[in-house]
Amino acid sequence: MGIIATGKLIKIRDITIEDVPQFVSWWNNGELMADVGFKKGLGVTEDKLLKDFSKEISDPNPYRESRRYVVLDIKDERPIGELAYGQLDLAQKKCGIGIKICELSYQGKGYGQDTLITFMNYLYNHFGLQKIEIDTLADNLRALSLYKKIGFKQTKIERDYWTDPEGISHDLIFMELYKKDWKY
Ligand SMILES: CC(C)(COP(=O)(O)OP(=O)(O)OC[C@H]1O[C@@H](n2cnc3c(N)ncnc32)[C@H](O)[C@@H]1OP(=O)(O)O)[C@@H](O)C(=O)NCCC(=O)NCCS
Numbered sequence: 001m002g003i004i005a006t007g008k009l010i011k012i013r014d015i016t017i018e019d020v021p022q023f024v025s026w027w028n029n030g031e032l033m034a035d036v037g038f039k040k041g042l043g044v045t046e047d048k049l050l051k052d053f054s055k056e057i058s059d060p061n062p063y064r065e066s067r068r069y070v071v072l073d074i075k076d077e078r079p080i081g082e083l084a085y086g087q088l089d090l091a092q093k094k095c096g097i098g099i100k101i102c103e104l105s106y107q108g109k110g111y112g113q114d115t116l117i118t119f120m121n122y123l124y125n126h127f128g129l130q131k132i133e134i135d136t137l138a139d140n141l142r143a144l145s146l147y148k149k150i151g152f153k154q155t156k157i158e159r160d161y162w163t164d165p166e167g168i169s170h171d172l173i174f175m176e177l178y179k180k181d182w183k184y
Contacts, residue, residue: 037137
């Protein structure tokens, strides 16, 4: 149900309201969220996420500005991560994306790369995009090397862009990848 794309290792499906407890557990996991700057997790509540997810799921607009998805292991359809696009701009034919392989035991095994390639193919084709943008904390070397490997080019770096809850400031790297340079 709700599968939008299938890769070699994963499937991507729309979120459902039943995914909320899983997202709460992922987003509150400091070990996972440390890579995106939240060493103690986000501290979200089920109530808050239920409201956000209900609002998103009940929005009938197929071209809405942002949308979240769940990544499933192709073998058993277990949820292993999340994806989102945002800032969809159909006039300029571009959007931004975000990815997390949330089950720690699945990281570093090719799932991130397959997920990104599958999602980007879907977005380029489905929305007729010319460009996809992504950003990452400069200290997230794993994400950076994956993005470079599949062809993203750095467009700028913003020094001290964001201060994390521990008071440490981080640089943010912005990247883009044009459909004309897409090799997958
Ligand atoms: C970043 C992330 C998406 C990468 O996905 P993954 O499944 O762990 O990575 P993959 O196994 O697909 O590896 C693909 C490439 O990523 C890079 N990579 C993976 N693990 C790495 C590591 N420990 N150090 C440096 N680069 C690494 C390599 O370029 C690798 O290619 P290679 O295997 O040919 O060397 C995933 O680790 C993740 O979601 N991390 C937590 C949240 C996060 O950081 N999200 C990104 C926010 S911007």
